[in-house]
Amino acid sequence: MIELRQVSKTFPNGTVGLKDINLNIQTGEFVVIVGLSGAGKSTLLRSINRLSDVTSGDIQIDGQSITSASGSKLRSIRRNIGMIFQSFNLIKRTTVLNNVLSGRVGYHSTLRTLFGSFPKRDVEIALTALERVNIREKAYIRADQLSGGQQQRVSIARALAQEATIILADEPVASLDPLTTRQVMDDLQRINRELNITTIVNLHFIDLARDYATRIIGLRAGEVVFDGSVHEATDEKLAEIYGRPVKADELLDSSRDMQGVGVV
Amino acid sequence: MIELRQVSKTFPNGTVGLKDINLNIQTGEFVVIVGLSGAGKSTLLRSINRLSDVTSGDIQIDGQSITSASGSKLRSIRRNIGMIFQSFNLIKRTTVLNNVLSGRVGYHSTLRTLFGSFPKRDVEIALTALERVNIREKAYIRADQLSGGQQQRVSIARALAQEATIILADEPVASLDPLTTRQVMDDLQRINRELNITTIVNLHFIDLARDYATRIIGLRAGEVVFDGSVHEATDEKLAEIYGRPVKADELLDSSRDMQGVGVV
Amino acid sequence: MNNNNHLSSSSLTIRLRNLRKWMIALFILVIFIWSMLGLDYQGFQSTSKVVSLSILKGFMHPDWAYVYLPEGEDLLRELLETLVISILGTFVSAILCIPFAFWAAANMSRLRLFPGMGKFTLSVIRVFPEMIVAILFIKAVGPGSFAGVLALGVHSIGMLAKLFSETIEGIDPGPQEALIACGATRLQTIRFAVIPQVIPQFLSYSLYRFEINIRSATTLGLVGAGGIGTPLIFALQVRNWNRVGVILLGIVLLVVVTDFISSRLRRRII
Amino acid sequence: GNNAKTTNAAEPAKGSTTQTTETSAKPAETGYIPKELEVQFVPSQNAETLEAKTKPLEKLLGDQLNIPVHVSVSPDYNTIVEALSSKQVDIGFLPPSAYVLAHDLRNAADLLLQAQRFGVNDETGQPTDEKVNFYKAMILVKKDSDIKTLTDLKGKKIGWQDVTSSAGYVFPAAELKKAGVDPETDVQGVTIKGHDAAIMALLNGQVDAVANFQDARNVVAKDVPDVFEQTRVLHFTAPIPNDTISVRSDMNQEWRDKIAQAFIAITEDPEGAQIVKDIYTHVGYVAGDDANFAPVREYAEAVGQKIK
């Protein structure tokens, strides 16, 4: 269970990232966060595993406050939270496999991992994770020789290999083709269902959100402006999130008149 | 007009990026390139303005071979080709405005730009471009303090400010919310129509492709496997591109039964 | 209009920033002129022509006989010794400076004071004159190459660790975040996210330091710590330009060869 | 006040007079017995040719003493004194001032032998074939200079060597002071490193006089052959003792004798003599007498470098 109580975050340059957020996310939920670019979606995810410190408020993971944890306790909380980054955050100069294996360091003593040796089982877990995102054949290639989508998939594989109980995914499919997008989202959904893993995903496409989420949270300028089930997320509600009516053509429907497009 | 004749590209590590591509793109076309992640979409775009050299074949821009051009000739060809990068390629350590202004250097003498002074008109063009992508208020912020989508928009603004006759866009909307996505695509479409600017866009979403393109090109493992109008891009054709039937749910329709989704 | 307002206020900040830039430039210029005025330029000297000619003549006719002498202590063997001292000295400092580098890197610690202390320590090590470091080690292990190795090794910690720590400060924080998010310990984060990013630069700086160390042989020669330095100083003191010429040639060749090899290495690593 | 012990190789140290230093209180039989010998050579400043060579001497000494010998060279005497005091070096070829510092300040070394070089002809500046154990310092001016006496130097620009240099500062400065010219206030001192550079500065007119060893002009003559015609010696100082061969202060007496004998034997053998001459420009060794170094102490004190 993830609980956020009155969480606010202001960046050093004065930008408000989050404003007084209160949320309760139950174990096993599949939450999709939507909102405009710059609404604070990434900031929210990064606060949950405390990659960025919040300015005020408290965040509890399974009853333990991550905002006040430190040392090995903080590490063990984090080990149970897998994260997929918007900008991939791969270690460019090493192989894909090493990148994925690095997701498993939390399970081993520092000494053992210092020499970069992982048990055979870990290597298998890593290769399986790569297989899930369809790039096992790139396992021994350096990460900087991959295409954008391939890099994103490596970052997903790393989070999968971590075998966490919570997964935070920051636009995990932004650079993926529709096929891989579906595969990845299906995979997230499958582990969410089968293993009851709490999943929080930032997504840009409302349709995709409606397909997969059990709950949708809408952010706008750092504030929660919508929080409800998929069925509650009507077009009117979405209009609030995006600050104006979402037109039919913004739902990425395939049948539409091109001349009717708005914003020009 | 852009002409590709028997263009092939093999990377030093042996990966085949492009294989014997023949294309003729007329002035004013709006071409969308689709294909799986790793199909060679980025490689194709980067070959057109010769950011990466092809291994064999010839590419002609308005009758001039860019593959054999060099020096100021190559530069003047490139000045007329705006490019939006998949990985943004912003100069992180300077302001957003400077990033956009840098798109205009092709118009000025070296001496003038040496001291970073641009005519007032250029600054206006740059600010207008930022306004088009909705981040004019970030003009004086350093580029590394922006969210992912904001960075992508800066990179789009830079290409718009360049006032080129050809625009190459490598997944220009990957990190954008649906609203901004529409705005950006509409903007690309508008300048394509009003100014008759040839536009080539890599996209992952077939629906978006169908909405905007006048022509769709499908890539698979470096080869052109489809080339035709939007109407010709039937589901069967797309199946070829993606190597298997594209299911209804991969078209990102909004009305669907979640249980019916394939892969689980 | 709101927009106009915004524009004018930001152009004001730009103007302010430009003003500040000019002020700083002016400040640097003033300091530069002040120091140039203290230089007391006296022009060419009356003897400069004869002397330069005789130096040039010496360089044109290097003392080839010195290159190889059957009984030893010739150019080749002194260069070899210099090379060996440099290799070991670089090795010592490259190893020793790693903990210092992490200590001094600002992004390796949440506190401000801790890296500050590291930076201060490095400054202290750096201002400690090479001469004194050499004397210290000569007192410990006696004069000779080993003292030279230790002096080079310890003296260069200050610089190498400074460069290293700046490299660490310049890395992409993304991968580190990824590791932290996996629940990695600090050491694990360093091992998997920092080291791969900094290794090329580390090696590059170590190789660069290696080159400087070869050059430092002259300084070590001052304290009799072995290598080509002592013969060079002796030759300089008695104005034996032919000997100086051949020694210089030897050093240049040595550095060019090591530079060639090291740039090869660098290219393979990056 | 330092009436240090006189160590004389030829007739072992029974003749020591007032023994004030701690180290010399030791009975002759005890003390350090070397199993191998660490020798370091620091050239004194009156050498016109130098070789940074060690192997030949290692061999010569090793043959004489039957223990391994290791020789090193250093252009700087600080390190050798420190190494002697921390017992890292057993024998040092020390310049006079370094010997005095090592002996008086650090109790690190005792005098064993003094080196002999060929004397220098005051008129021509060329070497004579008389073996002497001292050299002189001189103050040089340009031939056409109007400086005729030491007192004329008042207000002039003088090029000194380091303040620790016997020939380049201590001796000439002390004699200047005796002549009534304060070397610190009455003249404009410039420190120049290297006797050759100093003479060049004189030739270029950057300074009016320079202090050198006799006769440093031979070094410059390689580049400026007419240096002797262009310059004039204004003043010769009192003799400065030549380089010493000193041993660490805890050295066993028997070994002191042995080592002294060995050095003398080397110079008596023609081949050995040639080697020592080529490398160190030494032409012989005589028993050292600490009393010879009284002027060094006195002059140092005169210029404010009192050794405690």
Added chain:
Amino acid sequence: MKSDTNLADSTPIPSISPSSNYLITNGLGNTKRSKRIATWMLFIVIIVVCSIYIDVTPYQLFVGLPEMGVLLKEMFPPDWSYLPTIWAPMLQTIKIAVAGTILGAIPAIPAALFSANNITPNKWLSLPIRTLLNLVRTVPDLLFAAIFVAVFGIGPFAGMLALLFFSFGIIAKLTYESLEAIDPGPLEAMTAVGANRIQIIVFGVIPQALPAFISYLLYTFEINIRAATVLGFVGAGGIGLLLNQSLGLFRYDRAATIIILTLAVVLIIDYTSTSIRRKLL
């Protein structure tokens, strides 16, 4: 695991059975690994051979350590009465270092740009410049000093020249190496807008390389402050001469004073430069 097979079917990649795939890729990993081990072994052998060659004696170092303490103890307390004597030479040293560093840094900029492979791909231009840089860096400062004294006579000017060449060599080399390591993305973007080489440099390279350049400049400046030994050789006075004199007279307490003053100067310069840098960038 129905879903897994489903996934595998859907991949466009020819289906190799998982086990054989594993073997192949693992084999690839092994050759890399053995190569790495071989490199390490070679490295260790070199270090060991070198250590034997020059007779490294760690034991001697261990027993000799207390001797170092003796000397360090002599540095305290520092001789503060020496401070007034060293002010002027310190100032002189700073002047020489400022002039030498700045005059060396200016030509270092084009030299670095012409040597960097990713900015000047033309080998015929970069190779001669790199060779020149090598030469300049190789010549020991002592020799530079000797030559410049011969030509310009003793004095600070010759000292400044010696520092100038050294600074030029160091700054140019370090800068071109960091130029070669910059992110190529922005360069690509500039290439794509049709910028010429100088414009690419101004917009794509300089913003990225400026922090490193300034850092190398300061680093060199600091070296130059301490390279005063050379200045001593050219009669430029400076703090190095006094240091040598203090050591010659075994006045380690004075040496300590000099070290502390140098430290203070270096720290002040460090502090002001970082605050200037923060304002500039």
